[in-house]
Structure formats: structure tokens, C-alpha cells
Amino acid sequence: MSASINAGARLDRLPISAFHYRIFWLVGAGMFFDGYDLYVASAVLAATIQSKFSTLPQNLQFISLTFLGMTIGSLVTGFVGDKFGRRFTYQVNLLVFGLASLAAAFAQDMPQLIICRFVQGLGLGAEIVVGYSTLTEFVPPGTRGRWLAFMAFLTVCGFPVTVMLGYLIIPIWGWRPLFVIAGIGSLIVWYLRKNLPESPRWLEAQGRAAEAESLLRLIEKETAGGGTLPAPVAATSPPQLGFAAMFRPPILQRLVVGSWLLITINTLIFGFVIFLPQFFLRQGLTITNSLGYTVVFAVASLVGCAIGAALSDAIGRRWSIIGASVATIVLGWFYAHSNAATDPAIVLSVGAALLIAIYIQTAILFGVYTPELFPTEIRLRANGICNTLGRAATVVSPFVVGFLMVNYGLPGVVGLMIGLVAVQIVAVYFWGIEPARRSLEGLDPKGESVAAKTAARVASA
Numbered sequence: 001m002s003a004s005i006n007a008g009a010r011l012d013r014l015p016i017s018a019f020h021y022r023i024f025w026l027v028g029a030g031m032f033f034d035g036y037d038l039y040v041a042s043a044v045l046a047a048t049i050q051s052k053f054s055t056l057p058q059n060l061q062f063i064s065l066t067f068l069g070m071t072i073g074s075l076v077t078g079f080v081g082d083k084f085g086r087r088f089t090y091q092v093n094l095l096v097f098g099l100a101s102l103a104a105a106f107a108q109d110m111p112q113l114i115i116c117r118f119v120q121g122l123g124l125g126a127e128i129v130v131g132y133s134t135l136t137e138f139v140p141p142g143t144r145g146r147w148l149a150f151m152a153f154l155t156v157c158g159f160p161v162t163v164m165l166g167y168l169i170i171p172i173w174g175w176r177p178l179f180v181i182a183g184i185g186s187l188i189v190w191y192l193r194k195n196l197p198e199s200p201r202w203l204e205a206q207g208r209a210a211e212a213e214s215l216l217r218l219i220e221k222e223t224a225g226g227g228t229l230p231a232p233v234a235a236t237s238p239p240q241l242g243f244a245a246m247f248r249p250p251i252l253q254r255l256v257v258g259s260w261l262l263i264t265i266n267t268l269i270f271g272f273v274i275f276l277p278q279f280f281l282r283q284g285l286t287i288t289n290s291l292g293y294t295v296v297f298a299v300a301s302l303v304g305c306a307i308g309a310a311l312s313d314a315i316g317r318r319w320s321i322i323g324a325s326v327a328t329i330v331l332g333w334f335y336a337h338s339n340a341a342t343d344p345a346i347v348l349s350v351g352a353a354l355l356i357a358i359y360i361q362t363a364i365l366f367g368v369y370t371p372e373l374f375p376t377e378i379r380l381r382a383n384g385i386c387n388t389l390g391r392a393a394t395v396v397s398p399f400v401v402g403f404l405m406v407n408y409g410l411p412g413v414v415g416l417m418i419g420l421v422a423v424q425i426v427a428v429y430f431w432g433i434e435p436a437r438r439s440l441e442g443l444d445p446k447g448e449s450v451a452a453k454t455a456a457r458v459a460s461a
Contacts, residue, residue: 005212007200008376008441009232010220012140017223023138024147026196027131028154029189030094034127035158037101037120037182041066043166047175054110062114064395067270069121071391077126078384082377085206086134087198089380091190093130097123098186105179125391128155128366129384136371136379137199141439145312145368152367153305156359160298201440205377233439241375241444246382253431254373255382260427261321261365262390264420268328268358271397272417273297300352304359308368311360316436317369321428324360325421331357332421336414372435375444 014020045062048054054062073093081089097120104116132148139147162178169177200219203212220229245251311320331354335346374382404412435443 005200005204005209005216006232006234007204007212007216008439009234010216011138011200012439013230013232014140014220014223015229016140016143017225019219019222020139020147023135023196024151026189026193027090027135028151030090030127030186030193031131031151031155032157033097033182033186033189034124034131035155036161036185037097037158038124039159040162040166040178040182041117043162043170044175044178047166047170048110048113051174054113058110058114062110062117063398065114065118066121066124067391067394069118070125071388071395073122073125074129074384074387074391075125076122076384077129078381078387081130081133081380081384082202085198085202086130086137086380087193087196089126089130090134090196091193093123093126094186094190094193097127098183098190101179101183101186103183105176105183125387129380129387132367133371133379133383134196134199137201137376137440141435142437143313144372145317145364145436146309148367148371149305149309149312149363152363153302153309155366156301156305156362159301160295163295163298199376201376241378243378243381246374246378246385251374251378251382254433255385257427257431258370258373258382258386259389261424262370262386263393264424265358265361265365266390266393267397267420268417269362270394271401272413273301273355273358296348296352297355300355301359301362304356305363307356308360308363312364312368313436316434317364317372318428318432318434320364321361321369321432322425324357324364325425325428327357328354328361328421329418332414332417336411369435372440372443373433376440 041063045054045059049056049059077089077093080092100116100119100123104113104120107113107116132151135148135151136144165178165181197215197219198211200212200216203209203215223229241251246255308320308324311323315323331350335350335354370386371379371383400416401413404416408415433443
């Protein structure tokens with residue numbers, strides 16, 4: 001039975017069908033609420049401190065425990081997901097996240113809200129690990145980059161949505177309805193995700209041959225639609241790698257690359273993008289202009305994700321990352337050293353272009369590249385470690401950015417950003433692999449020898 005499964009090749013040769021779109025939306029709906037709740041904090045904290053529900057030290061504690069929860073959630077989820085499966089982990093995560101969101105809406109004081117936010121943080125960190133990794137194991141290699149980058153697009157949609165809802169809801173009903181929306185939405189997705197199948201790749205890697213075979217036959221029957229499917233690439237024995245394999249070459253190099261990529265992109269987002277309104281104010285802009293520019297930049301973030309989706313398959317992950325990184329360095333330097341304070345055109349045009357470059361990387365690094373670096377049996381653990389280190393960077397980056405802004409101004413902040421991105425370019429160029437249009441099994445260290453054959457079969461299909 002196990003020799004006939006060949007889950008990876010059988011999934012890779014399937015035509016795009018309603019099955020793939022169903023998986024995308026079941027996973028993507030949860031990812032949207034992950035992004036929504038991540039970005040909603042700024043609107044909530046502004047409202048709580050204005051209404052004297054919280055103090056500034058409490059707001060800082062709220063932020064710190066959010067990132068701490070996300071860091072722990074990223075690490076724990078990787079081990080749970082590889083042990084108990086993608087579907088189980090996703091369902092538990094959503095249930096915890098949804099209930100914590102509803103509890104936050106009814107918090108009686110700020111300490112209660114902070115505790116609820118820590119639990120939400122566990123879910124936020126878990127969602128990003130299991131969501132992207134799950135979709136990675138279902139979609140075909142020829143368009144995998146596009147599917148995963150558009151998943152990142154859905155996540156980033158939380159940015160403009162929270163800006164809009166905060167503007168419409170908070171002045172009338174306060175901040176609590178924002179958590180109600182997150183809670184109810186998450187629980188609806190939790191219910192709908194009962195139809196989310198387990199990953200056949202994971203079942204095969206766990207030796208659960210009968211379950212994998214039965215599920216694959218159902219998937220093939222649905223996607224074939226009464227027609228005939230192309231023959232899959234001949235089965236290969238998947239490498240069975242344990243936890244220790246992550247700390248030996250060549251997986252170790254991939255772990256270093258993935259960790260640095262997520263440290264960099266998390267610092268760019270939470271040490272630069274989130275601080276944009278404060279940067280604008282320090283540059284002499286009014287609060288009205290600051291908020292208006294933030295809305296424009298929220299749209300630019302979506303444009304960047306869409307471009308990342310197009311580039312990741314068209315020119316490959318590595319050159320998309322390197323190209324967007326170079327653009328970030330050039331635009332960042334120009335933005336920091338231009339007369340932005342007195343020229344709104346520079347703030348909007350160069351700033352929007354810079355945000356597009358950053359979010360091209362966001363879409364590819366979070367959604368596409370990092371989950372592809374690791375074999376199925378250790379994918380969530382390795383991706384969880386990368387996300388853990390990336391989230392840990394968010395705990396310290398606000399303090400580093402604050403110090404640089406006070407002592408060196410915007411050029412100091414952008415200098416940090418440029419340094420991180422420059423190392424990222426070197427890491428991806430020398431140690432990065434190119435997963436575009438290649439089977440996940442062909443990316444396994446022991447499966448590199450069949451990568452060319454797999455790519456040829458996929459291209460001909």
C-alpha cells in the first residue's frame with residue numbers, strides 16, 4: 001500500500017479545480033482574521049488610552065505580551081502540527097483564538113484585556129505557521145508561489161480593513177466591537193473548517209498509508225471530474241528526517257536563511273511600517289495628513305502582495321526576493337535623505353513605492369518561501385522555529401527603533417533596515433534554494449536528484 005501512495009506526485013499533477021479553491025478559502029479565511037487581529041491593536045490601544053481605560057505603560061505591556069504570545073505560539077505549533085497533523089492544529093488554534101477574542105471584548109479592565117491578548121497572541125503566532133504550510137502541501141508546484149502569495153494578500157487585507165472599521169466603529173460604539181468581529185468571524189471559520197482535509201503528504205510521512213490512499217482517491221475523483229488524470233511521476237522513497245536533521249547541513253543552512261528572512265521582514269513591518277504615523281508627525285506633518293498617508297500606504301501594501309504573487313512564479317522566489325530587497329535599499333535611502341517633511345509628493349510617491357517593495361517580500365517570505373525550504377515531516381517544526389525567531393525580533397525592534405529615532409532620526413531607522421536587508425540578499429544569493437515550479441519532494445535534501453525529472457513532468461503537464 002505505501003509504495004502506491006506517492007502523495008506528492010499525485011497531488012502535483014492534479015488540474016486546478018474547485019477542490020483547490022475550497023482549500024484556499026478555508027485556510028485563507030482564518031489567515032484574514034489573523035491579519036485583522038494583528039493590525040487592530042493600534043486602533044484599539046488608541047481608543048483605550050483616550051477613554052482612560054488604559055495607561056501608556058499598560059499599552060506597552062499589551063504589545064509586549066502580544067508578541068510574546070505569538071513567539072510561543074509559533075514554536076509550539078510547529079511541534080504540535082508535525083505530531084498531530086495540520087487539520088487538528090488548525091482547528092484547535094482557531095477555537096482558542098476565537099474564544100479569546102470574544103473574551104477580550106468583555107474585559108472589565110486593562111489587566112484582563114492584556115491576559116486575553118496574550119492568549120490571542122498564541123493563536124496569531126500559530127496561524128501563520130500552520131496556514132501557509134498547509135496550503136503549501138496541497139497546491140501544484142507550477143503555480144504554488146501565486147497561491148501562497150495571494151494567501152499573504154488576504155492576510156495583509158487586515159491592514160486596510162482595520163483602518164476602515166476603526167474609523168467607522170470606534171467613534172460610535174467604542175473598541176469592543178472590533179474584538180467581537182474577530183471572535184465571531186474566527187468561530188465561523190472554525191466551524192466551516194470541519195471540511196478541511198488532512199494533508200496526504202503528512203499522512204504518508206507518518207506511515208498512515210491507508211488513510212493517505214483513501215483521501216487521495218477522493219481528491220483525485222473530485223478533481224478529475226469524470227475525466228482521466230495524467231500519470232504521476234514515479235514514486236520515490238521520501239526521506240525520513242527527525243528533529244536533529246534541522247541542525248545538520250543542508251537543512252541547517254535553510255534554517256538559518258529562513259530565520260534571518262523572517263527576522264528581517266518582521267523588523268521592517270513592526271519596526272518601520274507600524275511606526276509610519278509617528279515618523280510623519282516627527283517630520284512635521286499634521287495628524288490628518290498622517291492618517292491619510294497611512295491609508296494610502298495600506299493600499300500600497302496590497303499592491304506589493306499582488307506583485308509578489310505574480311513575480312514568485314514568473315521569475316522565481318530567489319530573484320524576486322533579491323530584486324525587492326535591492327529596491328528597498330535604494331528607496332529607503334532616498335526616502336530617509338530626501339526633504340520629505342516639506343514635500344508631500346515625496347512622502348506619498350517614494351513612501352508608497354518603498355511599501356510596495358517591502359510587501360513584495362512580505363508575501364513571498366511569509367507565505368511562499370519559508371515553508372518550501374523544509375521537508376514534510378519537519379516542515380511545521382522548522383517553519384515554527386523560523387517564525388519564533390522572527391517574532392522574537394518584534395519584541396526588541398520597537399525599542400531599537402525608538403532609540404534610533406530619538407538619537408539619529410529617520411536616517412538611523414532606515415539605516416537599520418538597509419543593514420538587515422543587505423544581509424538578507426547575501427543569505428538568499430549564496431544559501432537560498434529556488435523552489436519555483438519544483439515538487440516539494442524534489443526540494444528534500446535526499447530528493448534533489450529527482451528535481452529535474454519532476455520539474456520536466458510538471459512543465460509538460
